[in-house]
Amino acid sequence: MNILATICARGGSKGVPNKNIRNLAGKPLIAYTISVLKKWGQASNIITSTDSPEIARVANQYGAETPFLRPKEMATDTAPKMPVIQHALKFCEEHYNTKYDAVIDLDPTAPIRTVNDLDQALEKFIKTKAQVLYSVTVAKKNPYFNMVELDENGNAHLSKILKSEYFRRQDAPVVYSINGSIYVFDRDFLIDAKSLHCEKEKIYIMDDIASVDVDREIDFQFIEFLLESGHFQFD
Numbered sequence: 001m002n003i004l005a006t007i008c009a010r011g012g013s014k015g016v017p018n019k020n021i022r023n024l025a026g027k028p029l030i031a032y033t034i035s036v037l038k039k040w041g042q043a044s045n046i047i048t049s050t051d052s053p054e055i056a057r058v059a060n061q062y063g064a065e066t067p068f069l070r071p072k073e074m075a076t077d078t079a080p081k082m083p084v085i086q087h088a089l090k091f092c093e094e095h096y097n098t099k100y101d102a103v104i105d106l107d108p109t110a111p112i113r114t115v116n117d118l119d120q121a122l123e124k125f126i127k128t129k130a131q132v133l134y135s136v137t138v139a140k141k142n143p144y145f146n147m148v149e150l151d152e153n154g155n156a157h158l159s160k161i162l163k164s165e166y167f168r169r170q171d172a173p174v175v176y177s178i179n180g181s182i183y184v185f186d187r188d189f190l191i192d193a194k195s196l197h198c199e200k201e202k203i204y205i206m207d208d209i210a211s212v213d214v215d216r217e218i219d220f221q222f223i224e225f226l227l228e229s230g231h232f233q234f235d
Contacts, residue, residue, distance in 0.1 A: 001126075004100040005043035006088045007033050007064060009108050010075040011052030016220055020050075020108050021058045025227040029214065030055065031062040032111035038063050040118045043104065045096060049088045051075035067095050082193060085183075089190060103185045109214040110181040111223065112232055113206070121182050121204040130202040131189035136176035137211035144172040176203060179211035 009020040009030055021028040030048070037046045048059035049070050056066040068091055074084050085105050093099055102125070104118070117135070125133040141147050143159035145166050150156055158165075166172040182204060189198065209232060214220050226232045 001042070002098060002101045003043045003122075004089060004092055004103045005037050005046040006085055006103060006105045007037075007046070007048045007059070007108055008081060008084050008088075008105065009048055009050045009052075009055050009059070010070065010079075011050065011055060012075065012077065016214055016217055019214055019220065020052075020055055022220070024111070024220065025224050028058050028062070029111060030059060030064075030108040033106045033108045033113075034059065034062045034064045036113055036115060036118065037104075037106065040115045042118070042122065044098070044100070045092060047088060047092060049084055067092065082196060085185070086190060086193070089187065100187045102187055103183075103190055105183040105185070107180045107213070110179060110211070111214075112210045112212060112226065113181050114210075117182065117204070117206065117210070121184055124202060124204055125184040128202050129200065130184070131186045131198045131200040132193075132196060133182075133184045133202040133204055134196070135179050135182040135206050135211075136203045137179050137206050137208050139175045139177040140208075142169055142172045142175055144175070145169045176205070177211075179206060180213055181206060181211065 007030065013019045020030045034046065037043055046064045048056065048064045048066050050056055050066065051070040051072060056069065059066055070084065074087060085103060089100065089103055121133060121135065144162065146169065147159045148156040149159050209226065212219060212223055214223060
């Protein structure tokens with residue numbers, strides 16, 4: 001299977017400045033994602049899509065390719081991610097003179113994943129003939145139990161209501177949060193996709209520790225604690 005691995009890492013970051021290349025337990029944050037892809041060994045090319053020459057330099061140092069710098073219009077705070085991955089796919093197919101079967105995208109801000117996670121995600125993607133598969137974790141809050149919305153009068157109501165109300169979270173239907181760690185796309189679906197959501201949309205479930213994402217300073221410190229204390233170990 002001809003797989004393109006993408007790591008999308010723009011230079012601007014407000015919550016944690018320079019987080020993609022900030023030192024985490026001895027090496028830059030992005031290095032953990034590059035490392036797991038290299039150990040996995042199933043991607044024909046591992047590329048980083050970035051607008052930052054410094055991120056590109058660090059990514060190259062740890063073994064990812066940076067065949068282009070991302071266009072500035074795709075590196076803003078409001079730029080959606082799907083066009084960024086599509087741009088990388090189209091560029092790489094021309095640059096490497098190949099056609100990929102699938103694209104696996106890993107977010108560098110979610111470094112706690114293993115080779116086994118990638119194996120299991122790809123296996124399910126192939127087995128279910130998915131158009132897209134992404135990683136999730138069981139949601140801490142449940143729209144059938146303890147998530148509310150406001151109506152036009154400012155009154156709060158449960159976000160989702162069935163025929164009977166649930167009084168224990170354990171009895172409510174299970175819902176999942178997309179954790180942003182792993183995305184696997186069918187190439188022919190991705191190339192023109194307008195949305196992540198589609199007819200054949202599958203999930204790969206990860207635990208809440210593996211789903212920690214660096215969005216705030218405290219997230220960075222927590223992941224560093226997990227790694228340095230031995231609470232999480234890579235393959």
